Amino acid sequence: MWVSRRAAAGLLLLALLFSLVLLGPLVSPSGWDETDFAAFHEGPSARHWLGTTQSGRDVFALTLRGARTSLLVGLFVAVASTGLAAVIGAAAGYAGGRVDRVLMWGADLLLVLPSFLVAAVLAPRLPGGLPVLMAVLAALMWMVTARAVRAMTVSLRRREHVLAARFLGVGAPRVVARHVLPHLASLLAVDASLNVGVAIVAEGGLSYLGFGVRPPDVSLGTLIAEGQGTAAAHPWPFAFAAGLLVLAVLAVNLLGDGLRDAFDPARGGR
Amino acid sequence: MSVLRVTDLTVRYAPGVRAVQGAGLTVAAGEVLGVVGESGSGKTALALAVMGLLPDDARVTGSVRLRGRELLGRSDAELSRVRGKDLAMVFQDPLSALTPVHTVGDQIAETVRIHARVSRAAARARAVALLDLVGIPGAQRRARAYPHELSGGMRQRVMIAMAIANDPAVVIADEPTAALDATVQAQVLDVLRVAKEATGAAIVLITHDPGVVAGFSDRVMVMHAGRSVESGPVEELLRRPGTPYTNELLRASSPARESPVPPSRPERPAVLDVDGLVRHHALYKGPLRLRQAGSVRAVDGIGFRIREGETLALVGESGSGKTTTLMEILRLSRPQGGRVALFGRDTATLRASDRKALRRDVQVVFQDPFSSLNPRMRVADILAEPLTAHGMPTSRARARVEALVELVGLEPAHARRYPHALSGGQRQRVGIARALALEPRLLLLDEPVAALDVIARAEVLGLLERLRERLGMACLLVTHDIGVVRRLADQVAVMYAGRLVEIGPADGVCGDPAHPYTRALLDAVPLADPCLEQRRPRVFLRGDPPDPASPPAGCRFRSRCPRYAMLTAAEGVLCEEDDPESRPVRPGEGAGHSVACHHPLAEGESAP
Numbered sequence: 001m002w003v004s005r006r007a008a009a010g011l012l013l014l015a016l017l018f019s020l021v022l023l024g025p026l027v028s029p030s031g032w033d034e035t036d037f038a039a040f041h042e043g044p045s046a047r048h049w050l051g052t053t054q055s056g057r058d059v060f061a062l063t064l065r066g067a068r069t070s071l072l073v074g075l076f077v078a079v080a081s082t083g084l085a086a087v088i089g090a091a092a093g094y095a096g097g098r099v100d101r102v103l104m105w106g107a108d109l110l111l112v113l114p115s116f117l118v119a120a121v122l123a124p125r126l127p128g129g130l131p132v133l134m135a136v137l138a139a140l141m142w143m144v145t146a147r148a149v150r151a152m153t154v155s156l157r158r159r160e161h162v163l164a165a166r167f168l169g170v171g172a173p174r175v176v177a178r179h180v181l182p183h184l185a186s187l188l189a190v191d192a193s194l195n196v197g198v199a200i201v202a203e204g205g206l207s208y209l210g211f212g213v214r215p216p217d218v219s220l221g222t223l224i225a226e227g228q229g230t231a232a233a234h235p236w237p238f239a240f241a242a243g244l245l246v247l248a249v250l251a252v253n254l255l256g257d258g259l260r261d262a263f264d265p266a267r268g269g270r
Numbered sequence: 271m272s273v274l275r276v277t278d279l280t281v282r283y284a285p286g287v288r289a290v291q292g293a294g295l296t297v298a299a300g301e302v303l304g305v306v307g308e309s310g311s312g313k314t315a316l317a318l319a320v321m322g323l324l325p326d327d328a329r330v331t332g333s334v335r336l337r338g339r340e341l342l343g344r345s346d347a348e349l350s351r352v353r354g355k356d357l358a359m360v361f362q363d364p365l366s367a368l369t370p371v372h373t374v375g376d377q378i379a380e381t382v383r384i385h386a387r388v389s390r391a392a393a394r395a396r397a398v399a400l401l402d403l404v405g406i407p408g409a410q411r412r413a414r415a416y417p418h419e420l421s422g423g424m425r426q427r428v429m430i431a432m433a434i435a436n437d438p439a440v441v442i443a444d445e446p447t448a449a450l451d452a453t454v455q456a457q458v459l460d461v462l463r464v465a466k467e468a469t470g471a472a473i474v475l476i477t478h479d480p481g482v483v484a485g486f487s488d489r490v491m492v493m494h495a496g497r498s499v500e501s502g503p504v505e506e507l508l509r510r511p512g513t514p515y516t517n518e519l520l521r522a523s524s525p526a527r528e529s530p531v532p533p534s535r536p537e538r539p540a541v542l543d544v545d546g547l548v549r550h551h552a553l554y555k556g557p558l559r560l561r562q563a564g565s566v567r568a569v570d571g572i573g574f575r576i577r578e579g580e581t582l583a584l585v586g587e588s589g590s591g592k593t594t595t596l597m598e599i600l601r602l603s604r605p606q607g608g609r610v611a612l613f614g615r616d617t618a619t620l621r622a623s624d625r626k627a628l629r630r631d632v633q634v635v636f637q638d639p640f641s642s643l644n645p646r647m648r649v650a651d652i653l654a655e656p657l658t659a660h661g662m663p664t665s666r667a668r669a670r671v672e673a674l675v676e677l678v679g680l681e682p683a684h685a686r687r688y689p690h691a692l693s694g695g696q697r698q699r700v701g702i703a704r705a706l707a708l709e710p711r712l713l714l715l716d717e718p719v720a721a722l723d724v725i726a727r728a729e730v731l732g733l734l735e736r737l738r739e740r741l742g743m744a745c746l747l748v749t750h751d752i753g754v755v756r757r758l759a760d761q762v763a764v765m766y767a768g769r770l771v772e773i774g775p776a777d778g779v780c781g782d783p784a785h786p787y788t789r790a791l792l793d794a795v796p797l798a799d800p801c802l803e804q805r806r807p808r809v810f811l812r813g814d815p816p817d818p819a820s821p822p823a824g825c826r827f828r829s830r831c832p833r834y835a836m837l838t839a840a841e842g843v844l845c846e847e848d849d850p851e852s853r854p855v856r857p858g859e860g861a862g863h864s865v866a867c868h869h870p871l872a873e874g875e876s877a878p
Contacts, residue, residue, distance in 0.1 A: 160642035169629035
């Protein structure tokens with residue numbers, strides 16, 4: 001398939017980020033979990049490429065460790081929540097009637113509950129860990145998109161090519177997969193790419209509450225939160241973490257934009 | 271003395287695509303110039319270039335002179351003082367050309383106030399006067415209506431009123447009737463004529479249908495591939511076309527039947543049997559839409575039968591319930607009222623598995639080939655879909671797809687394309703191929719050529735005719751175009767406001783209609799021959815079809831019936847009080863021609 005230049009740029013940037021995150025620790029002189037009691041709050045040096053934190057940890061290794069966690073969380077949560085939204089929204093919109101009412105009632109219920117509070121209340125009761133955190137985040141992020149998907153499905157359902165497929169005797173799941181969802185691909189691609197940033201930031205907030213990533217392990221969110229206070233005097237911890245976050249979000253947004261164009265054959269070829 | 275003179279006009283889009291190549295035209299005051307050509311011939315680009323409404327990336331060269339003053343090269347702000355005042359345009363689709371959030375009276379008044387210093391009240395009074403001029407009944411009241419509250423014909427009248435609001439020198443009408451029914455088309459052309467006489471404006475009428483030009487314009491220009499192929503006085507040009515292209519265009523616009531009408535064979539088994547079919551849509555009112563306030567009677571008890579190998583045409587204006595009938599049949603489930611039987615099986619008794627099996631035998635071709643094909647699938651995948659859905663292995667499906675592509679006259683290379691890379695006619699061929707993939711015994715055609723222009727229409731009609739003969743399937747054809755009926759149908763059923771008003775063999779119904787509505791439908795078809803077109807007596811229908819939520823008591827056609835208008839009070843009582851039932855036109859003859867009218871036209875009375 002022909003992929004647009006933007007999508008290629010996004011993909012390349014994402015690949016570079018991943019290789020940095022995976023290969024960086026191999027060449028770094030210090031490990032992420034080591035503490036150097038001889039250096040607190042120091043600037044870049046040969047031993048600590050990007051300096052150290054106030055507790056003497058290596059900023060370069062620590063941030064790469066955090067970025068690895070955040071990239072995993074961001075990508076997984078974005079794909080999972082958008083996928084959930086697509087399935088639930090399309091099912092509700094296409095089936096209509098009771099299925100529609102029950103699914104949208106559930107979505108509205110989750111929407112009115114403040115998701116951050118729900119996660120905070122659940123936090124002490126659930127066994128921690130990254131997989132649970134990702135599942136909770138995904139479960140709290142799909143509702144708005146599901147409503148949009150449902151609305152578009154309802155209008156697509158009345159399109160003649162969908163009617164044509166139904167009258168040809170094509171089954172409902174196949175009609176949804178082949179004639180409804182491809183038309184939502186651009187919406188879903190953009191939604192998923194935006195969700196990556198949202199998930200990374202939300203994960204940081206939740207980790208701050210002690211839910212999910214726990215010290216001494218780190219994520220970009222916790223690093224940014226910690227670095228924020230001292231950013232004026234010691235910019236390295238904050239700037240590197242924030243820069244990686246910006247690059248990650250930029251990469252997935254480029255990819256999402258590029259995919260949106262590629263999914264539309266009438267506009268492709270530019 | 272010409273008011274508009276266009277010479278050597280060329281329109282170029284960015285990468286060397288020429289939409290118009292050196293076209294020229296002149297129109298004098300009070301003259302009507304028809305510009306005819308198929309889609310893509312550059313006629314709309316020509317109109318937009320004259321108006322200065324082309325997109326920024328289009329390069330226009332040549333000269334456009336309005337009353338001797340050059341328009342090309344002027345800035346948009348300068349042109350805005352000319353547009354709507356000296357140069358006005360009527361667009362094809364009045365629903366998208368009118369702003370939905372303002373009343374039509376305000377929109378006309380706005381046009382007046384932009385170009386003239388008049389008070390708000392005076393502008394509004396002018397708007398009402400204009401609405402009255404274009405024949406909108408109750409203009410004072412209708413001026414406060416929003417566009418969606420008006421019918422298509424009424425909206426186009428509003429557009430015309432807006433165009434002539436400032437007494438323009440030239441009105442350019444781009445396919446003003448293409449979106450309208452034939453009956454309404456005749457009314458709107460009449461309004462355009464009135465508007466021309468009231469303002470003395472020159473009119474440039476752009477259309478793909480030579481029939482529209484024949485009755486209306488003084489001179490004709492034929493466009494093909496961006497060039498003006500030929501131009502001249504309408505009678506001369508249409509009777510003795512000078513180029514092969516014009517000849518082809520004219521022949522395509524008056525489709526003649528290629529195959530003889532087969533005699534009806536009543537002994538054949540019925541494929542589709544519809545009896546007393548009812549489909550009402552409930553209307554809800556009140557703040558929460560909980561109170562049911564009547565219902566729209568889309569289909570109100572109709573019945574017909576199609577036998578093997580036979581084609582029945584369901585004819586009527588838009589909104590008469592034709593497409594609803596088709597959809598009810600396609601649902602293959604119990605209708606709200608009445609009975610639908612396919613191949614002798616009542617659809618009310620079908621189980622889900624039976625229904626899927628039955629879908630093989632009943633297929634549909636939709637009206638709009640732009641929306642009925644999934645834009646994200648290649649032609650080959652579109653055609654393979656019905657085959658794989660019914661369990662054909664991929665390898666055999668591929669061979670079948672190749673055969674189908676050839677069957678409908680497409681190139682093998684087309685199978686790899688996406689629908690947007692095909693022309694309208696080619697897309698409709700894909701739609702037909704998809705419907706034929708499973709070798710159905712009954713093919714439902716919903717306005718199969720309405721979205722195509724004249725030449726593509728003639729080709730697709732020819733294809734349908736050949737395929738029907740070769741494959742021997744039965745067809746239910748829904749159309750508002752009498753030309754299509756004459757060409758394809760064996761039986762005709764005429765629908766009005768949810769009811770059948772006349773049904774019978776095609777030559778009987780078209781040649782000797784018994785219902786005044788059928789007569790009016792036949793009269794509304796424009797002929798491409800200017801002499802015949804201007805001489806023949808015509809029955810115009812006034813007004814619009816009745817509101818299907820509250821049809822008039824008695825005969826539903828009463829409000830528009832030219833025959834009812836001429837009856838004495840005593841004769842008319844029957845029409846006012848009694849809903850006419852269908853009965854044979856000539857009792858005793860078994861031809862099956864029946865009509866629902868209290869005062870049907872007698873034999874020969876309706877002959878042209």
